[in-house]
Amino acid sequence: MGDSFFKQVSDFPLMLKAALAFSKELPKIKKPSAIYISGLGGSAIGGDLVKNYLRDKIAIPITVVRDYLLPSSIKKEDLLICVSYSGNTEEALSVFKSALEKGINIAIITSGGEIHRRALKEQIPTVVVPAGLAPRSALPYLLISLLKVLEKAEVLPLQDRAILEASKFLSARKKIYDTKAKRLAKKLIGKIPIIFSSVGTTEACGYRLKCQFNENSKATAHLCVFPELDHNEIVNLARLESAASLFLLILKDEEDHERIKKRIKITKELIGKSIKESAEIRSEGEGRLCRMLSLVYFGDLVTYHLALAKKVDPREVYVIEKLKEALK
Amino acid sequence: MGDSFFKQVSDFPLMLKAALAFSKELPKIKKPSAIYISGLGGSAIGGDLVKNYLRDKIAIPITVVRDYLLPSSIKKEDLLICVSYSGNTEEALSVFKSALEKGINIAIITSGGEIHRRALKEQIPTVVVPAGLAPRSALPYLLISLLKVLEKAEVLPLQDRAILEASKFLSARKKIYDTKAKRLAKKLIGKIPIIFSSVGTTEACGYRLKCQFNENSKATAHLCVFPELDHNEIVNLARLESAASLFLLILKDEEDHERIKKRIKITKELIGKSIKESAEIRSEGEGRLCRMLSLVYFGDLVTYHLALAKKVDPREVYVIEKLKEALK
Numbered sequence: 247m248g249d250s251f252f253k254q255v256s257d258f259p260l261m262l263k264a265a266l267a268f269s270k271e272l273p274k275i276k277k278p279s280a281i282y283i284s285g286l287g288g289s290a291i292g293g294d295l296v297k298n299y300l301r302d303k304i305a306i307p308i309t310v311v312r313d314y315l316l317p318s319s320i321k322k323e324d325l326l327i328c329v330s331y332s333g334n335t336e337e338a339l340s341v342f343k344s345a346l347e348k349g350i351n352i353a354i355i356t357s358g359g360e361i362h363r364r365a366l367k368e369q370i371p372t373v374v375v376p377a378g379l380a381p382r383s384a385l386p387y388l389l390i391s392l393l394k395v396l397e398k399a400e401v402l403p404l405q406d407r408a409i410l411e412a413s414k415f416l417s418a419r420k421k422i423y424d425t426k427a428k429r430l431a432k433k434l435i436g437k438i439p440i441i442f443s444s445v446g447t448t449e450a451c452g453y454r455l456k457c458q459f460n461e462n463s464k465a466t467a468h469l470c471v472f473p474e475l476d477h478n479e480i481v482n483l484a485r486l487e488s489a490a491s492l493f494l495l496i497l498k499d500e501e502d503h504e505r506i507k508k509r510i511k512i513t514k515e516l517i518g519k520s521i522k523e524s525a526e527i528r529s530e531g532e533g534r535l536c537r538m539l540s541l542v543y544f545g546d547l548v549t550y551h552l553a554l555a556k557k558v559d560p561r562e563v564y565v566i567e568k569l570k571e572a573l574k
Numbered sequence: 575m576g577d578s579f580f581k582q583v584s585d586f587p588l589m590l591k592a593a594l595a596f597s598k599e600l601p602k603i604k605k606p607s608a609i610y611i612s613g614l615g616g617s618a619i620g621g622d623l624v625k626n627y628l629r630d631k632i633a634i635p636i637t638v639v640r641d642y643l644l645p646s647s648i649k650k651e652d653l654l655i656c657v658s659y660s661g662n663t664e665e666a667l668s669v670f671k672s673a674l675e676k677g678i679n680i681a682i683i684t685s686g687g688e689i690h691r692r693a694l695k696e697q698i699p700t701v702v703v704p705a706g707l708a709p710r711s712a713l714p715y716l717l718i719s720l721l722k723v724l725e726k727a728e729v730l731p732l733q734d735r736a737i738l739e740a741s742k743f744l745s746a747r748k749k750i751y752d753t754k755a756k757r758l759a760k761k762l763i764g765k766i767p768i769i770f771s772s773v774g775t776t777e778a779c780g781y782r783l784k785c786q787f788n789e790n791s792k793a794t795a796h797l798c799v800f801p802e803l804d805h806n807e808i809v810n811l812a813r814l815e816s817a818a819s820l821f822l823l824i825l826k827d828e829e830d831h832e833r834i835k836k837r838i839k840i841t842k843e844l845i846g847k848s849i850k851e852s853a854e855i856r857s858e859g860e861g862r863l864c865r866m867l868s869l870v871y872f873g874d875l876v877t878y879h880l881a882l883a884k885k886v887d888p889r890e891v892y893v894i895e896k897l898k899e900a901l902k
Contacts, residue, residue, distance in 0.1 A: 280635070286802055286805045287806050290802070301645075301646060302646045305647055305649075307635065307647035309635065312799070312802045313774060313801070314801070314831050314833060317629075318631075318633050319634055319636075445640060459810070460806040460809050464809055464813055466796070466814065468796060471640070473614060473640065474614055474618070474640045477615025478615050478616075478784075478789050480897065481789045481891050481893055481894065482787070482794050483794070485893075486794065503642050503643070505668075509901065512900045512901060515900075516897060563809050565809055565812040565813075566808065569808065569841065573833070573836060573837065573840060
């Protein structure tokens with residue numbers, strides 16, 4: 247079960263490197279003063295990761311749009327990047343069509359489908375990535391393509407070195423991560439993971455992990471973000487009634503704000519009586535991109551192994567297909 | 575237990591009206607091209623509600639900042655509205671101080687504290703609201719003050735009529751809402767609420783409800799947003815293992831996108847085998863502001879009554895005090 251899917255999950259580091267080739271033909275794009283990234287699910291999370299990655303590297307606001315509607319604040323001279331792995335996501339198509347009508351600068355990242363056909367017809371800058379993967383497994387392709395579009399729009403300098411270093415580092419960690427992930431997955435059987443992340447640093451990685459628990463492991467997971475969680479969620483976490491089934495996963499990064507590092511420590515102590523089991527997942531490697539991707543890669547492996555340990559198929563997302571059918 | 579706190583919760587409609595007076599002295603503010611609202615917890619949720627309320631009414635982007643750090647995209651000519659009910663929230667103070675150093679246009683909404691002292695010294699436009707409430711109970715004051723600041727910045731026309739109508743409508747519904755809320759609260763004892771909300775329309779109301787479950791009811795709640803939830807969360811919701819303890823709360827608004835209305839219906843059917851208990855909460859009243867506030871008001875009452883039904887004190891958030899002490 248899931249052998250070829252294991253390749254999709256574990257090839258993450260190789261895919262980062264392979265993705266460098268897909269944007270070779272991408273033309274230069276006019277430098278925008280605001281960036282909007284439209285997508286859903288596996289096609290949107292790359293936008294969140296880019297937003298965290300660039301948080302203090304560029305002075306241009308980035309907004310991720312998980313909606314049918316184009317935000318009312320978007321201007322013609324802004325850049326809308328439509329990400330739809332299948333090319334047929336109805337929400338992304340809806341945003342794309344509105345943007346076309348309004349004459350907004352657009353770039354496309356897709357493997358094909360209707361959005362690709364329209365992009366060809368309208369001569370819109372497009373990165374075409376290989377088809378045939380689960381959308382969530384295509385993240386390395388979609389994420390690197392996003393960085394490439396931003397390079398072409400002169401928003402950020404060439405990222406090839408950081409990408410290649412992350413690819414190399416994570417390739418070298420593959421076996422160790424896999425072993426550690428299998429061990430952690432065993433502890434998570436029958437538990438609801440509570441993920442602690444931090445605003446700007448591990449936030450997008452935390453959301454990726456939550457969604458991978460949903461889709462790969464068929465498990466409910468709960469995402470909390472520092473410092474906001476200390477203003478509401480901590481109240482119930484400190485006095486849970488059915489805490490026996492909860493497992494705290496704390497994502498950590500060296501760039502977490504000093505006060506947030508302190509908050510993590512104190513919050514963990516304050517809820518310790520209520521949630522007894524926990525694990526810390528520290529980002530690893532040189533540079534912010536590598537560290538972020540280390541959290542994503544390790545988390546992906548954990549959720550894959552949790553599926554196997556629970557004896558569910560990590561690839562299967564049958565209910566999404568059923569939903570699409572019913573929506574027709 | 576919680577009698578004076580019941581007044582705080584149930585007086586919501588009266589507070590909307592009373593809040594109109596607090597901004598009478600507010601000077602004119604330079605019209606910005608981007609708006610940032612800084613705050614945490616009960617002081618931030620007004621920002622989310624304003625963002626939803628104005629989603630297609632203004633062409634200016636609104637960003638809510640729940641962080642210690644000022645976003646790198648903020649410019650001098652943008653407007654930063656610092657909301658801190660106590661005036662001593664360390665994250666909001668950190669953002670405020672960075673903005674002062676950078677010479678950014680600032681407005682303040684607070685009941686006092688350090689931020690008020692600094693605002694007086696620096697002659698920053700400030701709305702001072704009455705002190706002595708739980709920050710989450712001050713939402714009507716903070717929300718209306720936000721609208722007033724935006725009026726003064728010529729971002730939107732006078733909202734008094736919409737505010738007064740909402741206040742009147744919700745005052746008239748008080749008894750009915752209270753009875754209905756008590757009935758729903760009884761069903762929620764020992765359950766984990768899964769809140770379904772929709773992007774742009776009921777999203778902020780859903781987040782408010784989640785946080786009120788946390789703080790008032792000391793209950794864990796799980797927030798999912800359409801259409802994103804159909805791309806990940808639906809997978810586990812459709813095949814939950816311990817679904818007996820979950821209760822689905824679906825927030826609905828007449829302005830939900832037609833495709834999202836369809837998604838809500840189909841998603842509910844698809845996960846129906848897994849989550850058997852559910853309730854729909856429909857927004858009510860004339861106009862978007864009133865409808866949004868009807869969801870907030872009813873939700874606040876539900877979480878208050880759930881606390882009483884669980885025999886916990888809805889006012890008490892002792893662990894937040896303990897955390898603040900430990901952070902010193």
